[in-house]
Amino acid sequence: MKINVLAFGVAKEIFGTSQVSLELTNDATIYNLKYLLEQQYPRLKQLASYMVAVNNEYALPGDTIHERDEIAIIPPVSGG
Amino acid sequence: MPNIQILLSAEVLNIQSCIDWIMSPESGGIDVFIGTVRNATKGKTVFKLDFEAYEPMAISEMEKIAKQALEKWPVQKVLIHHRTGTLQIGEVPVIIAVSAAHRDAAFDACRYVIDTLKQTVPIWKKEAFEDGDVWVAAHP
Numbered sequence: 001m002k003i004n005v006l007a008f009g010v011a012k013e014i015f016g017t018s019q020v021s022l023e024l025t026n027d028a029t030i031y032n033l034k035y036l037l038e039q040q041y042p043r044l045k046q047l048a049s050y051m052v053a054v055n056n057e058y059a060l061p062g063d064t065i066h067e068r069d070e071i072a073i074i075p076p077v078s079g080g
Numbered sequence: 081m082p083n084i085q086i087l088l089s090a091e092v093l094n095i096q097s098c099i100d101w102i103m104s105p106e107s108g109g110i111d112v113f114i115g116t117v118r119n120a121t122k123g124k125t126v127f128k129l130d131f132e133a134y135e136p137m138a139i140s141e142m143e144k145i146a147k148q149a150l151e152k153w154p155v156q157k158v159l160i161h162h163r164t165g166t167l168q169i170g171e172v173p174v175i176i177a178v179s180a181a182h183r184d185a186a187f188d189a190c191r192y193v194i195d196t197l198k199q200t201v202p203i204w205k206k207e208a209f210e211d212g213d214v215w216v217a218a219h220p
Contacts, residue, residue, distance in 0.1 A: 008133075008134050008202065009132055009204030009206075009218065010218040047218055047219060048218065056136050056137040057137075058200075072137070074134070075215070077199070077200065077201060077203060078204050078205045078215070078217045078218075079131070079138075079162060079205065080173065080198040080203075
């Protein structure tokens with residue numbers, strides 16, 4: 001399945017764009033997604049940490065991704 | 081919810097309207113935290129801050145924090161307003177306001193809201209220094 005990944009803050013600079021498209025297997029997890037992204041964008045591994053959100057909620061590494069989910073990369077937040 | 085007000089805005093935040101909304105006849109006091117843009121970080125001059133938000137998730141995370149504050153303390157209303165875009169020194173990126181019958185709950189809830197916002201709400205700030213821009217907290 002093809003999924004779109006939104007990027008914010010420093011992740012947007014690492015991707016060079018605010019949205020990237022990826023091809024994942026149908027039962028892919030957040031862990032699989034992070035692995036693939038880190039292969040394509042090694043600078044992600046230099047971040048203090050980063051989370052993945054699925055449909056506006058923080059996701060866990062074992063969570064499964066579904067087609068049409070809204071996926072976002074959440075680098076360390078710094079609001080306030 | 082009638083006792084929660086959340087706003088994420090590119091416009092200047094209005095401190096007085098926050099105070100007007102949070103006050104109520106049942107309140108014995110209100111607690112207001114106003115964040116302001118500081119002119120330096122670790123001794124380096126800062127010229128401005130840029131705030132970016134993942135808007136739908138930022139709003140839903142702010143709503144969660146406000147609901148948690150209402151559950152954890154006997155407070156009457158919780159307000160969270162946050163700016164996006166470019167802010168100059170002295171401008172206001174965030175306002176937290178809480179009303180309660182007694183001050184302990186208002187102080188504790190207000191502190192919880194701003195501390196938790198800084199940990200969980202997907203908003204990012206970039207500091208502009210003389211020698212370049214840096215996303216805050218991105219790197220160890």
